[in-house]
Amino acid sequence: MDRRKFINLGGIGITSFTLSGFIPKNLVKKPIVISTWDAGIAANVGAWTILGAGGKAIDAVEKGVMVTEDEMNCCVGLNGNPDRDGHVTLDASIMDHEFNCGSVAFLERIKHPISVARRVMEKTPHVMLVGEGAQQFALEQGFKLESGELSKDAKNSYNNWLKKSEYKPVINIERKNAMSQLDANKMAPHRLSNGEWNHDTIGMIALDSFGNLSGSCTTSGAGFKMRGRVGDSPVIGAGLYVDNEVGAVVATGQGEDVIRVAGASAVVEQMRQGKTPTEACKIIVERINRIKKEKAKDIQICFIAVNKNGDFGSYSLHKGFNYAVHTKEGNKLYEAKSLD
Numbered sequence: 001m002d003r004r005k006f007i008n009l010g011g012i013g014i015t016s017f018t019l020s021g022f023i024p025k026n027l028v029k030k031p032i033v034i035s036t037w038d039a040g041i042a043a044n045v046g047a048w049t050i051l052g053a054g055g056k057a058i059d060a061v062e063k064g065v066m067v068t069e070d071e072m073n074c075c076v077g078l079n080g081n082p083d084r085d086g087h088v089t090l091d092a093s094i095m096d097h098e099f100n101c102g103s104v105a106f107l108e109r110i111k112h113p114i115s116v117a118r119r120v121m122e123k124t125p126h127v128m129l130v131g132e133g134a135q136q137f138a139l140e141q142g143f144k145l146e147s148g149e150l151s152k153d154a155k156n157s158y159n160n161w162l163k164k165s166e167y168k169p170v171i172n173i174e175r176k177n178a179m180s181q182l183d184a185n186k187m188a189p190h191r192l193s194n195g196e197w198n199h200d201t202i203g204m205i206a207l208d209s210f211g212n213l214s215g216s217c218t219t220s221g222a223g224f225k226m227r228g229r230v231g232d233s234p235v236i237g238a239g240l241y242v243d244n245e246v247g248a249v250v251a252t253g254q255g256e257d258v259i260r261v262a263g264a265s266a267v268v269e270q271m272r273q274g275k276t277p278t279e280a281c282k283i284i285v286e287r288i289n290r291i292k293k294e295k296a297k298d299i300q301i302c303f304i305a306v307n308k309n310g311d312f313g314s315y316s317l318h319k320g321f322n323y324a325v326h327t328k329e330g331n332k333l334y335e336a337k338s339l340d
């Protein structure tokens with residue numbers, strides 16, 4: 001197909017070309033924003049203030065997850081579980097429709113790591129800043145240094161953990177019947193009855209009215225982790241990947257096992273080969289399951305994906321993962337399909 005023919009088709013309402021054919025403009029479901037877990041309901045509302053008004057996906061995915069970073073009743077951000085030395089350390093990444101990306105890892109005492117990641121993307125020639133250097137950069141950019149005191153909830157969790165001090169980093173504890181406990185119109189509860197968070201990460205992907213994709217991911221990482229441990233969330237290609245010709249993917253769950261298979265990028269590549277978002281997520285979840293063998297029962301991994309047409313999907317290793325989808329029709333929580 002030459003360029004002139006493509007432009008002519010654009011004139012009669014054809015907007016994109018995929019392996020499965022041309023997609024008429026009116027069949028592309030946009031805008032749309034999708035985010036992980038029940039916290040995604042409130043985050044989507046934040047993102048929709050931008051997407052619903054015709055704004056850009058990159059602005060929406062930053063604003064959306066900032067809602068979760070701000071929440072005192074959530075595990076993401078400074079209210080998350082600390083590492084085993086009692087410090088909360090944060091990881092975040094962001095990526096736009098032109099392969100621009102930025103991330104921070106092992107960042108302390110800064111409330112909005114996602115916004116620091118965006119500054120890395122926009123104000124530096126680099127992709128990733130970590131630790132003290134990331135904090136120094138954040139302060140230079142005008143971010144406020146928070147006290148470093150653990151929140152009341154995090155202190156309680158930490159004191160509980162100290163009783164045994166078992167090195168078994170906690171990630172993504174599942175709740176049974178998550179859907180039935182939730183009212184999508186209210187702020188969803190994020191703690192288990194034993195006081196633990198049920199997860200620690202929010203990932204968000206969006207397709208805007210211009211047909212552009214972006215994604216973001218922010219986390220306090222595994223609870224009571226080894227000091228300096230970094231998961232998949234700030235690793236572009238693992239926790240998050242966006243290819244504007246194909247789709248966007250974000251991961252949540254056991255970060256080490258997402259990194260091992262370059263998870264988000266691997267899912268995007270499956271969509272490039274013509275797989276639906278759900279099929280693409282499933283193939284990579286199955287790959288992790290094969291690699292982990294019997295140890296797969298001890299971890300959770302979930303991917304959410306959206307393609308260029310606004311089709312979305314998800315797959316997880318085990319039951320209990322949910323994700324929130326906001327379109328013009330409303331904001332809804334879905335239960336992911338899983339291997340068990």
Ligand code: GLY
Pocket residue numbers: 171201219220221222230231232233251252253254255256
């Ligand atoms: N997926 C979040 C982490 O492993 O840190």
